[in-house]
Amino acid sequence: MALEGVMRPGHAQIRVLELDAAVHFYRDVLGLVETGRDASGRVYFKCWDERDHHSIVLREAESAGIDFLGFKVRDDATLDRFEAKLAEAGIATTSLPAGDLLETGRRVRFTLPSGHEIELYATKTSVGNGMPMVNPAPWNEQSETGIAPVRFDHALLYGPNIADVKRIFVDILGFYLVERVLGPDGETETALWLSCGQKVHDIAFVEHPEPGKLHHCSFLMDSWEKVLRAGDIMSKNEISVDIGPTRHGITRGCTIYAWDPSGNRFETFQGGYYPYPDYETITWTWDAFPQGLDYPQRKLHESFLSIVT
Known part of the structure; x- marks a missing residue:
């Protein structure tokens, strides 16, 4: 079953031209929740109903676009297995240490023939969706802020x-x-x-x-x-x-x-x-x-x- 391997898209790092304008848009208009900033100036966001620390990372750059797209895999053993399978197929990988991306474990990155950087990871800190795990409401105030995607x-x-x-x-x-x-x-x-x-x-x-x-x-x-x-x-x-x-x-x-x-x-x-x-x-x-x-x-x-x- 696929969910025993790659479970879902986990994050995208997006290049933006003016960080302040982008933060305003993603936070106040799109309605994402800001969850952190790192020493390199990147800003982290999640959608209101996501539990992992972030799904969108913004980086100021001279050109717009995407730096990389990450997929969450089942566990560390699965990450090791995919790393080995990529190597067997002759696809070069780079191992990025835990903490290189805020609240995220080790990542395995590789380049697709299309020129895109894809990475796999197994762990990311859960920050919840602002509602309890026992008897939660179906939505919270953040779900009404801006566009507020799920x-x-x-x-x-x-x-x-x-x-x-x-x-x-x-x-x-x-x-x-x-x-x-x-x-x-x-x-x-x-x-x-x-x-x-x-x-x-x-x-x-x-x-x-x-x-x-x-x-x-x-x-x-x-x-x-x-x-x-x-x-x-x-x-x-x-x-x-x-x-x-x-x-x-x-x-x-x-x-x-x-x-x-x-x-x-x-x-x-x-x-x-x-x-x-x-x-x-x-x-x-x-x-x-x-x-x-x-x-x-x-x-x-x-x-x-x-x-x-």
């Missing part, structure tokens, strides 16, 4: 060689392919949606000539009504919206895409179905891709296909 849900990454990337995630890390888009030739896979559990996707990739690009980080909302409320908050705060509110054909998710102050795209996502590892992969042909992206309008939005950080 959790960091997934990321979509753009880069080359995604066929090789798929083999790493499926053959080594135990993910399975939930949906895919075929290119105009009807054979080449140009987009992939992969899951390590029972979510419709935990990570997705699109073939792109430039390596290491971020398309978006996605945050889960409780309901379609919460997605619409997020749209209201975006408008009240003059946040630039890319697409939505709308519904995908791919994953069946309801969504709004918008940009943070540095130009990193983010998504407020709700819905989707619940696949199992034995589900047959859903295939979208190139001519139907507009419905896959925006089912009501059946439209390929140029900004969605071309703007990455």
Whole structure:
């Protein structure tokens, strides 16, 4: 079972152009909870219902984008097993010591053929969600601050060689392919949606000539009504919206895409179905891709296909 290996996306470190503006946005508009700052100037956040110390890390830099994406594995023995499997496959890894990232244990990092840095870790301090473990309420005050997503849900990454990337995630890390888009030739896979559990996707990739690009980080909302409320908050705060509110054909998710102050795209996502590892992969042909992206309008939005950080 996949949850005995990789359990979920755990964190993303995002590059931002102006740290103060980014902190205001992620804390006060998106509504994440600030949980710490480290000596290098990075700022740590979690979504209100997440229990681990952080899921989003901001780092000020000269260019926007993503530094790395981390996945939490079951335990230290699992981390050792994946490190060995990566080595057997000829994939170089770097071991980062506990504490290099606040409240996080040892991490094993490697570079995908798409140019993205991926890391695995087994331990991170639990800080809870502000509610007791006995007789908790269904929500707290933090869940009403800003957009207030439930959790960091997934990321979509753009880069080359995604066929090789798929083999790493499926053959080594135990993910399975939930949906895919075929290119105009009807054979080449140009987009992939992969899951390590029972979510419709935990990570997705699109073939792109430039390596290491971020398309978006996605945050889960409780309901379609919460997605619409997020749209209201975006408008009240003059946040630039890319697409939505709308519904995908791919994953069946309801969504709004918008940009943070540095130009990193983010998504407020709700819905989707619940696949199992034995589900047959859903295939979208190139001519139907507009419905896959925006089912009501059946439209390929140029900004969605071309703007990455």
